[in-house]
Amino acid sequence: MTKQKTFRAVAAILIGSAVAVPAHATECIAPSNPGGGWDFTCRSVGKLLTQLGKVSGNVQVTNMPGGVGAVGFAHVAADRSDDAELIVATSTVAVTQIAQGKYPGGLEDARFLAMLGADVGVIAVDADSPYRTLADLTAAIKDTPDQVIGAGDGAGSWDHIRYLLVAKESGVENITGLRWVQFDGGTEAITQMMGGQITVVSTDLGEASGFAESGDIRLLAVLSDEPVPAFPDIPTAVSQGVDVTGYNWRGFYTGKNVSDADYDAWLSRLETVYNSDEWKAAATNAGLIPNWIAGADFQAYLADQEAEIADISRAIGIIK
Structure with missing residues (x-):
């Protein structure tokens, strides 16, 4: 055919x-x-x-x-x-x-x-998370991967791919062993993270911005070439030594x-x-x-x- x-x-x-x-x-x-x-x-x-x-x-x-x-x-x-x-x-x-x-x-x-x-990708954790930088998070993924639960859209989605790219570029060798829970979009995943069910969320800034502005979550990195005007103090992953951008x-x-x-x-x-x-x-x-x-x-x-x-x-x- x-x-x-x-x-x-x-x-x-x-x-x-x-x-x-x-x-x-x-x-x-x-x-x-x-x-x-x-x-x-x-x-x-x-x-x-x-x-x-x-x-x-x-x-x-x-x-x-x-x-x-x-x-x-x-x-x-x-x-x-x-x-x-x-x-x-x-x-x-x-x-x-x-x-x-x-x-x-x-x-x-x-x-x-x-x-x-x-829409720029972000890596987010709860406001009370012990991880205050992207390096803190990726160190935990390397040392205790079974205790770090990532979330976003379905397995193999762009949310998931971005998360794996960050892990890979941070030196995580066994990305197949990383835990991932899929939700129907980033908003639901963030809500579950705030409830303590998961550790980190990979999603678009558009879905995370309201939670970040209210102080409910902490943005560890924006996956863009330059800082985002709406959040100029949030560092890019690139500026933290992780050469990943994640634009939707x-x-x-x-x-x-x-x-x-x-x-x-x-x-x-x-x-x-x-x-x-x-x-x-x-x-x-x-x-x-x-x-x-x-x-x-x-x-x-x-x-x-x-x-x-x-x-x-x-x-x-x-x-x-």
């Missing part, structure tokens, strides 16, 4: 029927239900594309949930790969799924455009067969949105840090990220 037929078969199985393409000039697929991060990305950027005069008319947002983005990916690859008026919201979550073989294709089966913002970036891809001219036109439109005060406000209000990586630089970044996630996933048995 050819790859194209595989895409169509996967899309048909996951969707259950052919997807009707609405008649419109420009479309953004949010491969999730309304209200999530991908939906926010499509709707906020789509609105600004119209307001800034970068597209004609309104941007049609199509929600296409399923397979953590796999449905939308298969649909675009099979039926819309040359559609110059289509973009799809995506994030680090999708790259994690691709790296773990959970999508019906790889990075090469789409043209990734740009990231416009990112938000951005877009388009079809694999979109022309170079149309691809470049999308880069120009999205850069205009990124540079606008309106996007900076929308991103900040949603707990994101505006961040721009685009074109060839973005694709190289994703290739490195995929390889890193695949290595960790292989080490813990998520993939072979």
Whole structure:
């Protein structure tokens, strides 16, 4: 079976029927239900594309949930790969799924455009925890790994991968032996940590910031290149000698067969949105840090990220 037929078969199985393409000039697929991060990305950027005069008319947002983005990916690859008026919201979550073989294709089966913002990963402990620095925590993981319980999203999730990367870069050799408890998101994990059920939480700053501001938890590190403006006193992992960044970036891809001219036109439109005060406000209000990586630089970044996630996933048995 050819790859194209595989895409169509996967899309048909996951969707259950052919997807009707609405008649419109420009479309953004949010491969999730309304209200999530991908939906926010499509709707906020789509609105600004119209307001800034970068597209004609309104941007049609199509929600296409399923397979953590796999449905939308298969649909675009099979039926819309040359559609110059289509973009799809995506994030680090999708790259994690691709790296773990959970999508019906790889990075090469789409043209990734740009990231416009990112939620920064954090390593958090309870306010009463004896661990006051990242070095304190990683020393405990090395010496008494059975007494340190990490938590966040499911095993193999981006939360889990970030935690393992921090441990690995801190010199923990047996990362497969680290204890991990999965919860439905970082907020639930933090609540359980505050109740003394777990030791440390790996999550996004957006989910942890309220607890940090109230003094209920202590942020040992932000997984960013530079300190976060909202928490300038929280050191980065990099500044503590642990060379790990953990952005849950938000951005877009388009079809694999979109022309170079149309691809470049999308880069120009999205850069205009990124540079606008309106996007900076929308991103900040949603707990994101505006961040721009685009074109060839973005694709190289994703290739490195995929390889890193695949290595960790292989080490813990998520993939072979």
